[in-house]
Amino acid sequence: MIRLDKRILTHFDFVQPILILPIVILSYILIFEANAVLANKQLVYFGVGFIGFCAFFLLPIRKIEWIIPAIYWLNIILLISVEIFGISKLGAKRWLDIPFVHFTLQPSELMKPAFLLMLAYLIKQRPPDEEGYNLRDFLRLSFYILLPFLLIAKEPDLGTAMVLLLMGYAVLFVIGVNKKIWISIFVGLAILAPVLYENLHDYQKKRIADFISEKPSYHVQQSIIAIGSGGLSGKPKDEATQTHFKFLPIATSDFIFAYTIERFGFYGGCVLLGLYGLLIFHLLSLNYKLKSDYFTRVMTTGVAVLIFIYVGVNISMTIGFAPVVGVPLPFYSYGGSSFVNFMVLFGILQNLLTFRFDKMYRLVSIRFD
Template sequence: MLSADWSHSHCRGVARMVLFEPETVPRGWRRAVRRVDWTLLLLLTLALGFGLIAVYSATSSAGMHHFFSRQLFSAAVGTGLLLLVARFPRPWLERFAPIAYGVGLLLLLLVLLLGRTVYGSKSWLSFAGFSFQPVEVAKVTTVLLLARFLSVEGRSLRQLSTLVKALALIGAPTGLVLLQPDAGSALVFFALCVGLLLWGKAHPLVVMMPVLLPLVALLSLLGTVPLLLGILAGSVGIFLLRPHPIAAVVCIAIVTGTGWGSSALYQMLKPHQQARIQSFLRPEEDPQGSGYHIIQSVLAIGSGGLTGKGFQQGTQTQLRFIPKQWTDFIFCVPAEEFGFLGAVLVLAVLFGLIWHVFSLAHRFEHDPFWSLLLAGIGSIWFFHTAVNIGMALGLAPVIGLPLPLLSAGGSALVANLTFAGLVFNAYRHLS
């Protein structure tokens, strides 16, 4: 049996070797340490920690400890997938991408046939006692296949055939998600499309159109005058890009048709979907109905002041004035309990994480596969974060998008940790 003195001296020797004599550390250890993305690890740990604290605070006072337990379990499962994906050889990822994409589409089809309806959307599948959202699987598999498809030598988003095929790859899961119907998740694929078009150096007009069309559709809900001004501004923007005259006319016709058709489409939405849009446009008109979430959320964030009311001391959150505050409105919890400083810290971690992913994507300019994969992940995280924070502040409609790594939700957390595993994997391949 080894003595305690020997054990202590051995530990001191190892510590001295690592801290003061790094050249004596085995080469394999040093190489392994250098290939770990420590910045990502730190930001990821902070985000997960903030999320667990917020979920615990939002649910424990109401006796709903099972939400926190599920979040811990999902974090453990997601961490396991992260470690697995982080070690996948690149050839495996590229070979596996089409199969994974097909599995994702199959799950989206199955949920339409066998899924469980929650809040008007048939988006949950149950298997062996567990429930999950196939759309979260589809987000990962779609990003992976698009990166593989667009990284093939000779393909460019400025080629019409490549552009059409890429849009079809995004359009397939988007259409299936809209059939659930889940407009919020469908918009995530839209954001992925815009992000990859921009990162893949598509023609500026191609990048502009997916951004312009939703803006014109939104203006159509505000009245005829805002709509006409939006169409006029969009037309001027199109001409400033100097496209082919026929392309310019076609794009202006699409913008005009989108604007006038959006009003008719609005009438086809379900009542709860119309209420979400109206609560965003005019929350004060129905403070006890469709505008309730936004008004209570803004009150909670504003009442936190500079340093907050203290852990589990928030009135709006602890008294449950905000429905589902552990998911869509999780940002209210740290903002009320830890104030402006706490909210800024959460935002700094999340946007720091997104910035780090895009920075890595830029460093992979020589390798389109990793660059596009990271840009797609960054686009999804940015859209989720921007929209969720916008929902909490009343700056975006309530469309049910969780805050990455913070909101309660097993499927989303596992998917985001899988994304993180892909980022770790990419970092290992930096030259």
């Protein structure tokens, strides 16, 4: 039996569950209204995610951080294995088949927590000086960012690859890199933009073409109709015709924000965005509280940036401001991999915050009765 000392609660960050739980509850209500079968499956994902949160919350991460490089390289091996042994779905080779159990594994999803932990480990081992990281240290850290980016982009899964890339360099921006390096990068990207575009896959170019065309794609058109029909205060469940008559595609996952507006209107959308905004702001504000704890700062910044990217891209695509990609809303869209991943990340984050003093680990005991 696991027994927690009550003193641990003094360091537990209660703001996170206070902001996350309303998002989860509202998500379940909408998924249940749209499809009761999917809602029952989502309950299973909730349970698995909670178990994942508890497992990583109780794990003595600071005492076993030496194992983090091995976890990172194991995930790199899995990404390489996708190229050799992976199975293809819809033209993309992103999954590994697990023998005998009829399940598939997507290593790019596993890479997200491993990637953040590796950055935290490296930055803790060699923190920046007052002027930020110099070119040599920047290139060293860039190697660990670009390696999974290239492997995932090759699958091809440019969406997940770009999420890791942006998250990695956003963390470095917050932690500190010499400003001359950033200026050089922005100038280089501006010059190389046409070359990068020409090397995209045809379906990726089509998404960009659909985005910049005068007429949005069918999916986005239906999403905009659903958002417009919601008005200020939304519609009753039986009158949310865009969703219940199947005009709005993938209403429980990719376009769940459009369904939210159709049901709860502009006010409901503002509440949802407000919860995400407060969560992101709270996580970033922890940087000021934990100035010398680089390990925890990397994790809080990384999770905040990850949520910002997912929310920004998902909502932008539902209103036609970004190409349609499979980026879910954290804790909100239907699906298991995203929800469990974020629960694991928050389990790690709460562990680092709650047990940020080594002596706190002694307040957790495991007894077998």
